[in-house]
Amino acid sequence: DAGVIQSPRHEVTEMGQEVTLRCKPISGHNSLFWYRQTMMRGLELLIYFNNNVPIDDSGMPEDRFSAKMPNASFSTLKIQPSEPRDSAVYFCASSEPSSGIHGYTFGSGTRLTVV
Amino acid sequence: AQSVTQPDIHITVSEGASLELRCNYSYGATPYLFWYVQSPGQGLQLLLKYFSGDTLVQGIKGFEAEFKRSQSSFNLRKPSVHWSDAAEYFCAVGAGQAGTALIFGKGTTLSVSS
Numbered sequence: 134d135a136g137v138i139q140s141p142r143h144e145v146t147e148m149g150q151e152v153t154l155r156c157k158p159i160s161g162h163n164s165l166f167w168y169r170q171t172m173m174r175g176l177e178l179l180i181y182f183n184n185n186v187p188i189d190d191s192g193m194p195e196d197r198f199s200a201k202m203p204n205a206s207f208s209t210l211k212i213q214p215s216e217p218r219d220s221a222v223y224f225c226a227s228s229e230p231s232s233g234i235h236g237y238t239f240g241s242g243t244r245l246t247v248v
Numbered sequence: 249a250q251s252v253t254q255p256d257i258h259i260t261v262s263e264g265a266s267l268e269l270r271c272n273y274s275y276g277a278t279p280y281l282f283w284y285v286q287s288p289g290q291g292l293q294l295l296l297k298y299f300s301g302d303t304l305v306q307g308i309k310g311f312e313a314e315f316k317r318s319q320s321s322f323n324l325r326k327p328s329v330h331w332s333d334a335a336e337y338f339c340a341v342g343a344g345q346a347g348t349a350l351i352f353g354k355g356t357t358l359s360v361s362s
Contacts, residue, residue: 181349
């Protein structure tokens with residue numbers, strides 16, 4: 134298996150533009166998590182899905198952020214409009230149904246820079 | 249509140265010396281505990297996990313961790329550090345139920361000096 138695949142690896146955009154981050158989880162994993170990593174806050178959980186259904190989005194910073202999981206093999210995290218303070222590394226992770234035992238598998242992340 | 253505390257932001261260890269990274273957690277239920285490692289520009293890789301049984305668990309790359317319920321701790325150790333161990337290390341806690349989220353500490357950066 135290729136692991137969790139995130140695209141793009143790097144994104145530089147201007148303030149006010151829409152940004153879409155993409156994630157393909159491992160086949161057979163039914164939970165998907167979006168995290169944001171910054172120096173100040175560390176790893177923050179933004180939202181997670183079970184069986185394509187959003188379970189907890191309380192970590193989404195504000196209405197500018199939205200996430201979808203239209204099917205078991207694809208998820209997007211969208212920021213519209215983007216702001217400089219959104220600059221961070223965004224990680225996607227997926228887990229098997231018994232995630233508590235096996236933990237997550239993380240993607241390599243998308244480094245977002247908003248200028 | 250559920251939380252994970254890694255008291256040391258940055259640690260420097262000489263190559264060949266022993267290592268201990270501290271992790272304390274606050275969790276309302278039986279904790280499932282994890283250590284992850286992140287190399288620069290990479291995602292997080294699972295080092296080891298604990299959910300029951302022997303409180304000393306072995307992981308990859310020669311790492312081990314000991315769960316101490318009385319101290320709410322899950323410290324990571326390695327007897328002899330290699331230069332390639334320089335990375336950021338994250339402790340995490342979860343409920344151990346399918347489809348629940350992990351809570352991560354803020355990480356400890358390990359530097360290895362020669």
